[in-house]
Amino acid sequence: MSIETPLPVLKPTDFASDQDVRWCPGCGDYSILAQMKKVLPTLGVPREKTVFISGIGCSSRFPYYMNTYGVHSIHGRAPAVATGLKCVRPDLQVWVITGDGDGLSIGGNHLMHAIRRNLDINIVLFNNRIYGLTKGQYSPTSPLGQKTKSTPMGAIDNPLHPLSIAIGCEATFVARSIDTNINHLGETLKRAAEHPGASFVEVYQNCNVFNDGAWDYAKDRDTKLDTTLELQHGKPLLFGKLREKGIRLNGMNPEVVELGKGITEDDLLFHDERSPEPSLAYLLSRMRYEDGFPEPIGVFRCVDAPRYDALINGQIEEATQKRGQGDLEALFNSGDTWTVE
């Protein structure tokens, strides 16, 4: 009798750790966690080869809830921790979980550099436009005028837009999804995981305690088809309940147009996530609900570029080929030497 041990088929529950999840009831993080557990078994990467690295904040508790390897590191530093890890162990699948405060405020520098180096890691930024763990101060993505505990007269600093930052760093994979749009979120995470290079995913995530409803316009059944636009590679930018509206370029500026009356789909902007030039993706990242635009969700940009982890190890290989494996004795004895009898 032959004994075959087939690869174990993992289920979402296999990725759940034994720890109680302690986010507030109703938090958008639960949905992201659920989708992550659903997606991971489909990737064919064993649990022990998966690592979650996070910083500080509500989102950063994420690694504790995954039955994988994980580090809950320090505020803002997760991309740097992930960089060291991925450089020495390129075989591991590394996820960075961060938030709008962790990733864009205290950790902005690390985020920027991890993205521009195009390290093969997946960065998921939970954007709830508020500091939750410190109980309700405004964040770098809070809108102007937002009244919070630390801005009783309204926020006066112009907000950052995560995807614009990522595209500015020439990210090779940029996407956006929404915590409650579970199928889209799952699909987006899967694509991020499959992308070789730094994947950056912004998730609109609701903090129902300190900033409830921040994304209602994009989540509400009645409005979401008018306020969001699902990007599809090679397809025109269409949206609206009846897909009756689209985005057209007028010079360098996007504009919302209604189809009909002489305007056809062919007049619209067609989405090309593979465009080597990031300007169109940047333009999409700047389309804001408050300016009368639908906010795109889906993959903004997905291109190939050299990856830091591969390059750093490639240089080691190259040096080893050229000079042979390092020989301590030869190194110590290099240069001018003399002997004392």
Place this chain on the structure above:
Amino acid sequence: MDTLAPHKPIAPLDDATVRFCGDSGDGMQLAGTQFTNTSALAGNDVATFPDFPAEIRAPRGTKAGVSGFQVHFSSNDIYTPGDTVDALVAMNPAALVTNLEDLRDGGVLIINKDSFDKKGLEQAGYKSNPLEDGSLSHYSMHPVEMTKLNRLAVEGFGLTQKEADLCRNFFAMGLVFWLYDRSLEPTLRFIAQKFGKRPEVAEANTASLRAGYHYGETVEAINTQYHVAAAKLPPGKYRNIMGNTALAYGLLAAAKLSGKRLFLGAYPITPASDILHELANHKNFDVLTFQAEDEIAAITSAIGASFAGEMAVTASSGPGIALKAEGMGLAVMTELPLLIISVQRGGPSTGLPTKTEQADLMQALYGRNGECPLPVIAASGPADCFHAAQEAWRIAARFMTPVILLTDGYIANGSEPWRIPQLSELRPTEITHPAPTDNGDAFLPYLRNERLARPWAVPGTPGLMHRIGGLEKQDVTGNVSYDPLNHQHMVDTRARKVALVADDIPMQTVDGPASGDLLVVSWGGTYGACATAVHKVQHHGGSVAHCHLRYLNPLPKNLGEILGNYKQILVPELNLGQLRMLLRATYLVDAIGHNKVQGKPFSVGELVEKIEHLLST
């Protein structure tokens, strides 16, 4: 070998100290390095002290731009670059005015006369020309028309005047090489190697070097040559090595012998950058050097590499170490092995980037939030950096803890002969990682061994999935815990673990009598000056011993007993008394300080004076 027969008498010397000084652009560091290597190859013991400004190019000819390199070479065992200078080469008036006070009376003074023009004298603040006003009469002064003679020497090689003047340091070198009866061969080899791609430059430098040498041979004003015979160093093969290079070699050896990849996360900072540069050149040793976006990323990337199971290092200096404090806290909490190398410089803040100091001991011991102990060790000299790096890694890996290794600008840039070790002499650090399991039980990342070290489970290993982080952990399980008694237990445990390192390090020894009137206690880069001063006083019959500490945390177990055996304790430090405070607090001894914060190392003379003063009271 240069076969030119000497025409002048050669006077034997036990040792000599030469200082080359000039403008930052005058190539004095190169001259000093070449003279050092040549002296080392001649079998001398050598010790060097490069001293250069923080500015890359201060205005030419100004005092701010003066760069110097001092070499002490000897036929005896030496530990310092020398207090006073026997021969001073001054390439311009600013160099003369800023260095003259260190030249001994009657010392040789070689001066580039051509630079003593009106402008040069003004920039140096001279009211009259010291070459003419008799103020240098108590030195053996040799004004040389160096610029002019050098230009003549390189005529015909097609160099511009500016390029020709760049060779001037080789002329000066040639003259000093003749003065101290040194071979030109090593420098000729260096020239061929360094300028091989520009033959006209190589030929010009060669011509300058020889011209300087022949000038010494020919000119009648210099009538004596000196010779320092080979030193009686322990048998073996030697090379000259700088502290930062030795440290990098120590890291390479530690990684290789423990079967690890070496990951260095670093951000450029003086005087630590050369560790990054050196390691970046040895990628074929499976070394990953990551020039991070900042000091914080440098240490946290290293923590990532450590979590991944490899040998992780970060290297910096005071201001950078300040930024790494938070990362060190995480490494203490996650109990991961990590080396933090702190090459101390003058502080606080940006301080004196190119000058030495040892004022970061308290930063190393305590500069973090919470009860955050970690082992701290300090290298005592350039060659010792090699051993200290390996010892730091041994402790880090055996105890699953970050370790701070302290050096300083003086030993990082200083050099001395290094007896090249056989690989068999090096002590490998054996590291074990827990094996994969499939029993379905939760892995226990904080289950401790007899040293209280937790297991180093490496990602990729089936069955050992676990999460660590900066929040307080429940012992054994590693789960997040806010339980008050657990926190007390964990704080106590982390402290106990570091204290246990004391069982794993050698007992403290003293150099000198086991009891007596005075014990000099030192640590780090002041070893050479303290050892030399104590030897001198011992030689004159003083009841003094020297106790040099490598381990600052934990302190050696017998240190308290040693301190009790002497009537007085003297702690010389290049700070305001940091080790002294620690010794007083730990052992309740009335230790006396000798403290200096001038960006300069101790001179032997000032320590001898202090010791003799204490012995006479």
